[in-house]
Amino acid sequence: MANSSVYVLGFLLCIFVCSTSEAQETWCIAQGQAPDDKLQGFLDSTCGQNDCSAIQPGGSCYDPNTLQNHASFALDLVFRKTGDCNADIGTPSVSDPSFGNCHYP
Template identity: 50%
Template sequence: MARLTFSLCFIGFFLCFIMYINTMQGKTWCVAQSQATEPKLQQVLDYLCGQVDCKEIQHGGSCFNPNTVRNHASYAIDLNFQINGVCDISYATPAVTDPSFGTCGKTWCVAQSQATEPKLQQVLDYLCGQVDCKEIQPGGSCFNPNTVRNHASYAIDLNFQINGVCDISYATPAVTDPSFGTCVYP
């Protein structure tokens, strides 16, 4: 009995340690509990979609399929968690493995529409000293349109994908892929 108790304690500690490490690296998600009922998840989905942008789980969105209440609720629950930091354990559970598939659940980080051009130029100058900005240099796949805002958005997102930082003083999370033409955001 003592060995079983020790083993269970060790497993619990190990799982908590993994979750802590992933949380410290910004790699935590929040999804629907497996035991949550479909009516409860529908109620949660209806409420959360009044609070966050659920267009990706609407018909034609990148996360519409599989078209189930559980998958749609998990999307809305996690989006709310990523934006507001809320993971309500009455219907949701933290996850340390990425529940997304394809482009569903992917998050980008781009320049805020209200960020000023001087601020974005400052951010662009700093970030291009930290990450590889070759794609926004002349001849790069994301050089055009040649604007500070577009170049800053690419550099902000590249930094976000590498370092997990989306500084809300000049940037905002995006759930719609900002890629266009030959410019593919990471």
């Protein structure tokens, strides 16, 4: 009986640890086919409420200066805070979109 309790506890601990590490290895980026107006609206809304200095001129993620790149950064910023990857314009990615000096949250 004690052994089964240990196994159940170990199983639950594994689920917690595995799900936590999985969340850390997932990013949210803009869908390639997302409409520009929706990306821009999301970007404007998100940066009105969050620190988007990294995608402002001179910021570490400003270049390439594209709507797709900036929206991806904003989508991931929200994803880190809420756990929600906006399904209308975003998609989960297991590849880190960081590059050069640009580090996604």
